[in-house]
Amino acid sequence: MQLSDYRISCVGTALKLYDQLGEEIYCEALRHIVEAWEGRPDSFRAAVLRGVMYFVQLYHGQYSAERLVRALSGVHPMELYRISRDNPARLPGWRRYVYPIYTTYNGKCRKDALPMKF
Numbered sequence: 001m002q003l004s005d006y007r008i009s010c011v012g013t014a015l016k017l018y019d020q021l022g023e024e025i026y027c028e029a030l031r032h033i034v035e036a037w038e039g040r041p042d043s044f045r046a047a048v049l050r051g052v053m054y055f056v057q058l059y060h061g062q063y064s065a066e067r068l069v070r071a072l073s074g075v076h077p078m079e080l081y082r083i084s085r086d087n088p089a090r091l092p093g094w095r096r097y098v099y100p101i102y103t104t105y106n107g108k109c110r111k112d113a114l115p116m117k118f
Helices: 011-037 046-058 065-073 077-086 095-106
Strands: none
Touching (some): 011 046, 077 095
16 A cells, blocks of 8 residues: 555545535445545546546446446546546536446446436
């Protein structure tokens, strides 16, 4: 473990998300991020925080936490950041951050795939 592990550098974004989504969603999403990437600094980028937190809010009670963590751990957080930055689906606002989390979660498997709600 390095000194920079488990630290959120985008404190303003993190606080805004906490205020918007509430403690339950915020803490649940942070647990998934920590479990998936073991506190690596890139996992606490604003794009990743937004994506995972809005995903958890949208699909709360519908998604499998185990499947989400397994799917996220197989992708480097910088890849999710790049996808949201490049915005291949041309989604507006917060949706651009959820898209890479959603596609990573569903993968290529149609079985138990979540519907697109955004």
